[in-house]
Amino acid sequence: MGRRQFILAILFAAVVGGQATDNSKLSAYIREIAQRKEAGGRRLESGDRRQPPRLLTAFVRIDPLKADDVWRAYGCKPYAAVGDIAIVGIPPGSLNALSDHPAIRRIEASPSGRATMDTTSVIVGAAMLYSQSVVPRQLGGPFTGDGVVVGVMDIGFDLTHPTFLDATATTSRIGAFWDQLSRDTVDSQLAVGRDFVGYDIVRAQQHSADGLIQTHGTHTLGIAAGSGYRSPYRGIAPDADICLVSNAVSDDIVLIDSADIDKYTTATDALGFKYIFDYADRQGKPCVASFSEGYPPLLNQEDSLYAAFLDSLSGPGRIIVASAGNEGFAQTYFCKPVGQPAAGAFVKTESKTASYRIKNSASLQLTVCAYAGATADALQFTSKGFLTDSVLTDTLFVGGDTCAVSVDRHPSTFTADTVYAVQLTANRQLSSLPPLAIVVEGADNRTEVYGSSSSGLGSHNADPRWNAAESSHNIHAPACYPAVISVGATAHRLGFTNYKGKYRDFSEGRQTGKRSPYSSSGPAMNGLLKPDVMAPGDNIISSYSSFYLENKPEAGDIKSDVGHFEFEGRTYAWNANTGTSMAAPVVAGIIALWLQAKPDLTREDVIDAFSHTCRHPDETLDYPNSEYGYGEIDAYRGLLYLLGIDGIQELSRHQPVQMPFRQEGAVVTADTHLTLSIYDLKGRRLHRSVLASGEQTDIGSLPPGIYAIQATTDSPATTGSILIRY
Secondary structure, X not given: OOEEEOOHHHHOOOOOOOOOOOOOOEOHHHHHHHHHHHOOOOOOOOOOOOOOOOOEEEEEEEOHHHHHHHHHHHOOEEEEEEOOEEEEEEOHHHHHHHHOOOOEEEEEOOEOEEEOOOOHHHHOOOHHHHOOOOOXXXXXXXXXXXXXXXXXXXXXXXXXXXXXXXXXXXOEOEEEEEEOOOOOOOOOOOOOOEEEEOHHHHHHOOEOOOOOOOOHHHHHHHHHHOOOOOOOOOOOOOOOEEXXXXXOOHHHHHHOOHHHHHHOXXXXXXXXXXXXXHHHHHHOOOEEEEEOEEEOOOOOOOOHHHHHHHHHHOEOOEEEEEEOOOOOOOXXXXXXXXXXXXXXXXXXXXXXXXXXXXXXXXXXXXXXXXXXXXXXXXXXXXXXXXXXXXEEEEEEEEOOEEEEEEEEEEEOOOOOOEEEEEEEEEOOOHHHOOOEEEEEEOOOOOEEEEOOOOOEEEOOOOOOOOOOXXXXXXXXXXXXXXXXXXXXXXXXXXXXXXXXXXEEEOOOOOOOOOEOOOOOOOOOOOOOOOOOEEEEOOOEEEEEOHHHHHHOOOOHHHHHEEEEEEEOOEEEEEEEEOOHHHHHHHHHHHHHHHHHHOOOOOHHHHHHHHHHHOEOOOOOOOOOEOOXXXXXXXXXXXXXXXXXXXXXXXXXXXXOOOOOEEEEOOEEEEOOOEEEEEEOOOOOEEEEEEEOOOOEEEOOOOOOOXXXXXXXXXXXXXXXXXXXXX
């Protein structure tokens, strides 16, 4: 599970033969739609003239003073705008004319991609932040995300699962829900679907439109904000207010009218993030948005407006978290450094098509080789070809098979390099053809080649020279963007016993506390050092959809259910799942706890806390690095740092494994011989007492606020510090 990718064969019509007029203002995906419309391809408009035209959801960079006039003139429907970037519904037939308008600077969108709690809170140091044995709810409550909005955009939500109810198990905590796949769009002003606002109204919907075939969102939401409902499987921020967006992924395509496909793009996802933050604004609460999806990013200008839009949404009390991706096993990259004459790798994919991006510091020298028998057939492409053609195309003949190769050129948004998009299209699966190699040459060039899990790279004995493929540089978007906190996964639980009593062992290739081998590593394509942080991602136990269980009782992932229980006439599940999809909501939940203490927290504050407090699973590495980022998150040490009290010499930076005292009201009772000290956020010691087992002390003189309590005993298990809100 990582993030979703719509099938390119459905979204893109192959461009063969003549080209439509080149328009540099349109991203490649938008150009494909414009060409398809112009060429009379798949109809994008309703055949019923009484119906409004089908719209494409896209980012548009436009002069804000002229935007309203342009939208009216071209029949566009504006959805949101931040600065000079708008998200707009555009009639596809207007794309070429719209791009010619002088007020328009850029039109972009990309197809959407694919989808990427008991001991977890202990591992990341969050357990004692919300221990009610320390500070009861009637005295202000523990750190549980109270007063914070946790937003989750995902797929497959069970809105009735009791883990999303409050502590009394009577009232839903989901205050707003935008179902982008809902067919009930009466009075909706949203780009797709409709929303439901109000705890009772949301719960009455029961599940998202894809809730019978998906359950990913039920699991990730439970990790971030589930109450645990009478189980050990409590989420990280169990008292947070919740806002949900159910978007669309590749498996949801069966639920989408083919004429509406172009409504579901990265721009639609960006609207989802804005919906979450707008809800938090209406509630007057800080917010963290969690996104456990992703797709291989592009190096050219395809995603520049998406990155900029998310940057505009992020700010004090507004933080975005996303999964890094699960491409750690895949070889998706190779590099030819300056001074090396050539480098290459073999194409690895089960598809008929493969897409690669080449970032080059000088002129392109590209060869695509086919090894059939003792000879090699080859096509060569150079930068000079673009002097006369906007796209270079040729066909490789491999025995009785063919492989069409096209090369497109774009400027890079992130660097001064040039980016080349290489598309291979064969008459049958590329893996069934004789070996194909991508080779780049030129000793004066630094050339980098990027693939993805679906367009992989590898080695082959057909030509040992081309064995440069490696597993790196595969962080997904939007986790690779500057404004987004990118989360990778570590392994802690290496197996579990399912609800049928069978132990499932997933220890192969794992080391406890170390990076999970599937977790994507950096640097990101845009050059940023990613991931930012790590969190547990293996066999994380959380909520699963009752509707999915009912509809798919024999599904393979049901074998990972660890328990079933009844609630109000339905059967619900707890399930163990694995991926960076699970790690991201762990971090989002911890940030919710931090926001409870510091509502104006920024992404920069969070990164600063990571740099000072994260654990370093592999001490042989320097931190930050492209495998672990700043390391594995520590909720407690991070909060001490953010509150500015980690420098108190007497204060432990860890929590006790077992609490050595009990608190009832303002009275603290020792369970063992201990020294109890209380500090305020300025580091001043306000209270100190030495207590024998059973002795009590009164802390009722403390004014309301956040305090650190240090308990020192004869045992390491009961020595440590905790934070309370009094």
